[in-house]
Amino acid sequence: MSLFTRNVLISLIITGLIIGTVVYAVNYLNQQRVQELTSIENQLSTDTLSVETQFSLLESAPCENFTSTSSEDTTFSQELSSLGDKLSYAENHLGANDAQVTQLKQEYTLLEIRDYILTKQLSKTCHLKPNVVLYFYSNSDAECKQSCGRAAYNLSYLHQIDPSLRVYSFDYNLDLAALKTLESIEKVQPQFPAFVINGKQVYGFTSLDNFETNFPKGMFGTTTAATSTSTTSKK
């Protein structure tokens, strides 16, 4: 065997090993990401249960206790938001059809719905008026690809201006009974991006100025425009 042939064969083997190692490393990292998500979800699940239990235990005077533990509530929201970011990153890297991603999304969606219900209960009991946005997107809708990304980015911006704004994002087509029930209760149509802003349905996203008109005046420290965003209907 010539030196050239021998070196080509050795090089092919080494190249194969390097590529195999890289593929293994990438898969390992992705698995670690999924494990990190699972770990956060487990923690959040426990936290949710804890808050719900607290709420039940302190039925006589829940508001005092929950306002006094508002910092925990904020931490919870931040963690939920962080989990959402990580899940979105995992979805982009592993693919929207990845079984693990889908399962994690289902669990995350359940957590969001439970947090949403809790927020509603607290608001009702304690006479609070939090600003809540339910945001629905679709991975299978071609038009949504761009407008939904923009809507999500603008929502992140609005949340940064006013951290009290609670934003819950949902994949409209996710196969989850609780989500379907929520969509049905909130009467959300499959037109994307779709929002339920403080109980009012809003469809489409044209501009930030228009979008801000759906919130109480002056909420974000800017003058709201007279026109409203796309199609809206009262619940």
Next chain:
Amino acid sequence: MIDLSAWTYPILFITLFFETFLLVTYLSKPARERRNKVVSDFTPPVAIVVPCYNEQDTIKGTIDSLLALDYPKDKLQIVLVNDGSKDNTAAVMDSYVGTPQILVIHKENGGKHSALNMGIEAATSAEYIGGLDADSFVAPDALREIIGYFDNPRIAAVTAAMSVYEPKNILQAMQNAEYIMGIALRHILAAVNGLYVTPGPFSFYRRDLVLELGGFRKAHNAEDMEMALRMQRAGYLIDNAPRARVYTTAPMTVRALIKQRTRWTTGFVRNVLYDYRDMLGNRKFGALGLLVLPLGVLAIVAGLFLFFLVIIQVITQIISTYTLIRGVPLSYSLVPHFSNLGWYYIPLTAVAMLGTIITLGTIGLIVVGKRISNTPSRLFSGIVAFMFLYGLIAPFWLMRTILDVMTGTRRSWR
């Protein structure tokens, strides 16, 4: 829509394979023996031909460096061939008339190949003939380093270790890093007889063989490449002396660099695809036919493909980012959001990891080139420039090459 980025994988695979091949060959016995070769006492009669055309500023330095070579004076002839220069080159050359070792020839302009041939014809007493471009300078021990490699009668030519003479700007520093990587490449590929060019600066040949093969040809303005291919086709070997240091001046402007490289690359394409197509993919020519020449052609196509892919991706990213952030104050958009930091978000994709490995391999080749040649040069800025600038400039000479070849455009040497 076709996902063009999927083609990145075969390119990465081939590049990684080639770098691995270089590493394996570098570690193999023939390459090790070449590196450890001691300077021999073999001092046959040699002649060095310096073809000149309008080199008034550099020719004196070139001649002086040749006169300073550590070689028996009675066995070294320097043949200066003025190829019809229009500047003061002839006068500078004539100032050396009377120096025993030097022969000065003036002729009508006929191209570098014709000047080389005239010099070779004139050097009748030489067994070995070297060429040296009139903008290059040699280290005193370079000739002794080279001559020792002619210890096998099948070796038709030996190439030197080129680097850039005193890089003065970032572009020259970039070329210096590239040239020094070339030292490593030539050293390694010589071990499997994979050299396809005997560069103008200080390559040596067996004189009788050059004459037997018919001397140099114009060869699409790439006479050094054509001669190497002709020797390879005739069944000879081309070796490399990694410590035979020669310094050449490199283009100082992007425009000049693109012009020079377009000439080199069109010369490569026309020689390989037109005149020596039979060698491409031919098992008879081993590493040269099966690996070096096909990869040389592929590199042109892949280089352009990757350039356009990156351009498309950058434009797409800019449009999509603009669409995303439109309407949101820049005070939010431009500020980095640290919530996305941490190991979780490290973009360790297969492409990024393979790209990093290949980049490290490239840097490794440059370091190896410097070490085996003992080239006294500071490389950091050159390596940085090579990593970030080369990919931005090279596509322009690749595009020009393809256009020239397709349209049959012939450009002047300068």
